[in-house]
Amino acid sequence: MKDDGWRNLLRKNNFIIGGSLLGIVMLAALAGAIATPYDPIDIDAANLLAAPSLAHWLGTDEWGRDVVSRLLKGAGTSVSIGLMTAVAATLSGALLGATSAYLGGWLDRIVIAAMDALLAFPSLIMALAVVAVFSNSQYAVVLALSVAYAPSVVRVVRSAVLAMKRKDFVDASLVMGNSRAFTLYRHILPNTIATVIVLATSLFGWALLAESSLSFLGLGVPPPAPSWGGMLADSRHYFEDAPWLAIAPGLAISFSLLGTNLLGDALRDHFDPRMRNL
Template identity: 45%
Template sequence: MNANGQTADVPVEAVLRTPPKRSVWVDAWKRLKRQRAAMVGGSLVALFIVIGLLAPVLAPYDPTAQDLSHHLQPASAQHWLGTDEAGRDELSRLLYGARISLTIGFFSVVSSLIVGALLGLVAGFFGGWADVLISRVFDVMLAFPSILLAIAIVAILGPGLFNALLAVAIINVPTYGRLIRSRVLSVKQEEYVLACRALGMSNARLLFRHVLPNSWAPLIVQATLGIGTAILDAAALGFLGLGAQPPSPEWGKMLSDAKDYISNAPWIVAAPGIAIALSVLGFNLFGDGLRDALDPKMK
């Protein structure tokens, strides 16, 4: 209504126009950017990823080249982080170790996520004997400490980098399986899922088009946190001699080789230890921030 008391003509388009809906992920990213701890964690994660990808360019020396005449040397202009017991450049081995540790972390989490998600989908959606069987297998696996189960798997398969990756992937399957199962049990009771059932939609289409996409958020958060745990588990296996084998520059193996020289050459222990701590810290901080950003209660 205008100043003269007459009704103003409003275009129909203006009445019907509704503000565009923003994506859930866009809103989550905006909330994530406001969390300083998460941004610090994300920066650490990005730094280690860049280091791993550019290791051949950044490393000043061959990480496996030995020079016994310059072993256990402290930091210098030629070797910024010193040399180890075999005269190998510590900085080069640390940079290449980032590639190995991140590879184990990413691929083990992706593998366990795929297998666990599929098993959890079947258990939660179909229920019955499938749910009982899968849930009992998960319970048995979770009854053992994860690192003890990983050691047992590697002891059966034999030491090696691939077997360590496989063991870390196997021990994390129940975590993702139980998480997706609990989420599916909730989602399948939603009205839109019941409507799709009433319309005769197939189980496969219902699972992968509606149930799984609405169950991804907690899985992504857990996967982000799980990468840090996987790096730590792989380092533990490497420290015990069950992971990467010499002369592979894996952080856990570097710690194992350096433990006998901690008193007279502490730098060869400090470098891989700090790298493991910072990488795990980065993924944990970023995962915690991502969890809060994707939580609808935090809006």
């Protein structure tokens, strides 16, 4: 039955399309890390705002830098920040939410109050504040976005653990002599994996969009390092003369988010028994 479920997942259109789009983004990030057609920060004064051609497939920017090379390098920036943010926010939020829900009492009340306070601020405003304090570097962006998105994970995992902590298998584990910590991390947390996987997929898309927004505002990865949001910001003054400067990173962000959403929908349907036969 499990094999049939996975085969059905692999045949779903949203899984195929979403996985393919994200696969292309991952390959672009890998290509940008290994080699690019041109140096993405090399200035070429002889080719300022050059139109797309065989030499420069997507043209050049206002400094004569190859757009394809900057797009590939920017993919690495966006993907690495998205993945690190998703992992950091998911792990920290899951551990904190599970621990507070299982132990309860004053710890749970403090955690919930703190998460409610963080959730009162829009995630992008929270990220802006953290980046402003710790400077705009790649790791500062990851820290900012992790702080902004961890409360959502805490609440989701906490709700799941509260629903399971009174189950018979939890009582059986304690009766067998297992500690509360062992029972939590060996028997309860694994039962939240499906929910966490779907949430982590969404977090990757949220982080990618937020990183692009921060870079667009000038608070992301500092120039001249390329990023999709930074490329969009730089293209604002040249849209009439060089529309390819905005179209290329804009489509990259759009297709990445589309792939993430489609893949997340497919995983949600797979792990939700009410949706598997739809």
